Amino acid sequence: MIRFExxxxxxxxxxxxxxDLSFQIDPHSFQFLTGPSGAGKTTLLRLLFLSxxxxxxxxxxxxxxxxxxxxxxxxxxxxxxxxxxxxxxxLDHLTTYQNVALPYRVIGMEESSYRADVIDLLKWVGLGExxxxxxxxxxxxxxxxxxxxxxxxxxxELLLADEPTGNVDPPLARRLLRLFIELNRLGTxxxxxxxDLHLMDQVDARRLVLEDGRMxxxx
Numbered sequence: 001m002i003r004f005e006x007x008x009x010x011x012x013x014x015x016x017x018x019x020d021l022s023f024q025i026d027p028h029s030f031q032f033l034t035g036p037s038g039a040g041k042t043t044l045l046r047l048l049f050l051s052x053x054x055x056x057x058x059x060x061x062x063x064x065x066x067x068x069x070x071x072x073x074x075x076x077x078x079x080x081x082x083x084x085x086x087x088x089x090x091l092d093h094l095t096t097y098q099n100v101a102l103p104y105r106v107i108g109m110e111e112s113s114y115r116a117d118v119i120d121l122l123k124w125v126g127l128g129e130x131x132x133x134x135x136x137x138x139x140x141x142x143x144x145x146x147x148x149x150x151x152x153x154x155x156x157e158l159l160l161a162d163e164p165t166g167n168v169d170p171p172l173a174r175r176l177l178r179l180f181i182e183l184n185r186l187g188t189x190x191x192x193x194x195x196d197l198h199l200m201d202q203v204d205a206r207r208l209v210l211e212d213g214r215m216x217x218x219x
Contacts, residue, residue, distance in 0.1 A: 001027050007057030019213045030184045032200045033193040035210035041193040082151030084161040088143045090135040097131040100149045125149045141172045158189045
């Protein structure tokens, strides 16, 4: 699904923040991306989401080199990838339902074609009774689940999640983890960036460990 070959990234003329990354993410796989703060986890997620270009090396996504994907094609490729940001990035003037439906609204789809899917997904993540509430009224855990639902609504082949349990209590963290596991069981590849060792110990999954911009892989 995704292949990195000797990928490096630097900002401007500064030192590389990611160095010689070579790994692949297979369809239907589940992995944790971990490492100390400042190791480059969020930067790597941005490369996976195609919102950053590498300084050197080769990245292939869904069988295509990213350097050959034009700007007009990028949105279509990104729709195959869902991403959950650490700060949620919900729009406060839109309801929970409208936030989750936003990926469909952006591409001009008629509401009648996606309304049932949005409602079903909101019920699946436990927000069926909160779909008409604005984000400022939601709790931190509810915002997190709304952000996850928005990432899932287009049925992505790959889901990227940046510290998805970092702002919730342990019981909710376990509930969110079960959500990701179920999603993976249904066929979506999952990459969870986290520093929570207890969370990772609950799943037998590959670990991509970043430190000082370099990666080790533990299976």
